[in-house]
Amino acid sequence: MAITRDSDLHMRRLSRNLGLGVVLLGFVAIVFGLTIVKVERGGKIEAYDHQPRTSMLPPPEAAK
Amino acid sequence: MSDISYIQQDNEARFSDYIALLKPRVMSLVVFTAFVGLVVAPVPVHPFVGFVAILFIALGGGASGALNMWYDADIDRVMRRTRSRPIPAGRVTEREALGFGLALSGISCLMLALATNIFSGLFLAFTIFFYVVVYTMWLKRATPQNIVIGGAAGAFPPMIGWAVSTGGIAVESVAMFLLIFLWTPPHFWALALFMKSDYHEAKVPMLTVTHGRTKTRRNILAYTLILAPVAVATGFTSIGGPLYLATAIVMNALFIKGAIEIHGRSEAQAEADKYATEKRFFYFSLIYLFAHFAALLAEEGLSHIGLGVW
Missing domain, CATH: 1.20.120 (Four Helix Bundle (Hemerythrin (Met), subunit A))
Known part of the structure; x- marks a missing residue:
C-alpha cells in the first residue's frame, strides 16, 4: 500500500500532529507575550558582557 | 512484511494518551492551589506572567506525573484500577514516557525561572525531584507512611505560587x-x-x-x-x-x-x-x-x- 496523503497512518496520527502543532504555536505565543511584558516593564535587558561599558555603569554623581 | 504489520497496528498512542501521562486530575488541584498562593502573596504579579507561571507549574506537576507512570509501570500493570493507563495498555513505551517526562520537567523549570525568578524555578525542580525520586522511587514501596510523604509533593504548589510573587518563603x-x-x-x-x-x-x-x-x-x-x-x-x-x-x-x-x-x-x-x-x-x-x-x-x-x- 502506497503511503498517500490519506493513508491510515496519516489519519490515525492526525490528532497527534494537530495537537502538537497547537502546543508549539501556544509556546511561541507565550514566549512572545513574555517578551512584550518584560520589555514594557523595563526590566534589566542589558547584562555584563565581559567588557566594561558606560551604559552599565551607575549614573554619575551630580556635579560637585 | 514487518513494516506493514506495524502500519496496521491499532494500538498507537493518540494525543490524549500524552495528556493522560500528565495526570490531568492531579493537575487541576495544582493549578488551583498555585493560583491561590500566587494571588494572596503581597507582591502583585503581571496577569500574563502569573498565567504563564501557573501554566508551567502545572506542566512541571504533569511532568512528574509522567515520570511517576514511567517508574511505576510495573505496579500499574498489576492493579486493576491503573491497567488502562497508556503504558500498561501498551500505547506508550516506558522509554517514551521517561523522555517525555524529563523533557517537560526541564522546559517547565527553565521557563518558570525565566518568566518569574530563579528561586521559583529551583523550587519547582525540587518539587519534581521530591515527587519522583524521594516519593516514587524511594519511599512509596518502602514505608506505609508513603501517603504522608507523597502529600508533601502535592503541598508545594501554593508555596511555588507564593515564591513566584515574592521570590521567597x-x-x-x-x-x-x-x-x-x-x-x-x-x-x-x-x-x-x-x-x-x-x-x-x-x-x-x-x-x-x-x-x-x-x-x-x-x-x-x-x-x-x-x-x-x-x-x-x-x-x-x-x-x-x-x-x-x-x-x-x-x-x-x-x-x-x-x-x-x-x-x-x-x-x-x-x-x-x-x-x-x-x-x-x-x-x-x-x-x-x-x-x-x-x-x-x-x-x-x-x-x-x-x-x-x-
Missing part, C-alpha cells in the same frame, strides 16, 4: 503547605478504606494492608486532629481574616466529626452500609480543601475593596 506559604500536607493522609486513607485496591498484589505497603483497617481509622483521626489547629491558626496570619476563620472553624468541626465517626466504626459496620460514612468523609475532604483555599482567595478580594481586617 514566608509563614503564610508554609501554612498553606501544612494545610495540604496534613490534609492528604486522612483524604487518601479514607479512599483506601472503601476502594479496596489490589495494593497487596502490587506489593505497595499501604497502611490498610500492612497495619490493618482499624489502625488506618485511628491514623485518619490523628491526622485530622493535628490538621485542625493548623488550619484555624492560618486565619491569624496576614492572608487570613474573619471569613477564613469562620470557614475554617466550621469545616474543621465537621471534618473532626467525620473522622470520629470513621474511628468508631468496625469493619463489619462499614461492610453493612457499603462504606457510606467513609465515602461521605472522602467527598467532604475535597470540599474541605476547596473551601479553605476559596476563603483565602475571598479574603484577598475583600482586602482589595477595603474590607480586609488584618
Whole structure:
C-alpha cells in the first residue's frame, strides 16, 4: 500500500500532529507575550558582557 | 512484511494518551492551589506572567506525573484500577514516557525561572525531584507512611505560587503547605478504606494492608486532629481574616466529626452500609480543601475593596 496523503497512518496520527502543532504555536505565543511584558516593564535587558561599558555603569554623581 | 504489520497496528498512542501521562486530575488541584498562593502573596504579579507561571507549574506537576507512570509501570500493570493507563495498555513505551517526562520537567523549570525568578524555578525542580525520586522511587514501596510523604509533593504548589510573587518563603506559604500536607493522609486513607485496591498484589505497603483497617481509622483521626489547629491558626496570619476563620472553624468541626465517626466504626459496620460514612468523609475532604483555599482567595478580594481586617 502506497503511503498517500490519506493513508491510515496519516489519519490515525492526525490528532497527534494537530495537537502538537497547537502546543508549539501556544509556546511561541507565550514566549512572545513574555517578551512584550518584560520589555514594557523595563526590566534589566542589558547584562555584563565581559567588557566594561558606560551604559552599565551607575549614573554619575551630580556635579560637585 | 514487518513494516506493514506495524502500519496496521491499532494500538498507537493518540494525543490524549500524552495528556493522560500528565495526570490531568492531579493537575487541576495544582493549578488551583498555585493560583491561590500566587494571588494572596503581597507582591502583585503581571496577569500574563502569573498565567504563564501557573501554566508551567502545572506542566512541571504533569511532568512528574509522567515520570511517576514511567517508574511505576510495573505496579500499574498489576492493579486493576491503573491497567488502562497508556503504558500498561501498551500505547506508550516506558522509554517514551521517561523522555517525555524529563523533557517537560526541564522546559517547565527553565521557563518558570525565566518568566518569574530563579528561586521559583529551583523550587519547582525540587518539587519534581521530591515527587519522583524521594516519593516514587524511594519511599512509596518502602514505608506505609508513603501517603504522608507523597502529600508533601502535592503541598508545594501554593508555596511555588507564593515564591513566584515574592521570590521567597514566608509563614503564610508554609501554612498553606501544612494545610495540604496534613490534609492528604486522612483524604487518601479514607479512599483506601472503601476502594479496596489490589495494593497487596502490587506489593505497595499501604497502611490498610500492612497495619490493618482499624489502625488506618485511628491514623485518619490523628491526622485530622493535628490538621485542625493548623488550619484555624492560618486565619491569624496576614492572608487570613474573619471569613477564613469562620470557614475554617466550621469545616474543621465537621471534618473532626467525620473522622470520629470513621474511628468508631468496625469493619463489619462499614461492610453493612457499603462504606457510606467513609465515602461521605472522602467527598467532604475535597470540599474541605476547596473551601479553605476559596476563603483565602475571598479574603484577598475583600482586602482589595477595603474590607480586609488584618
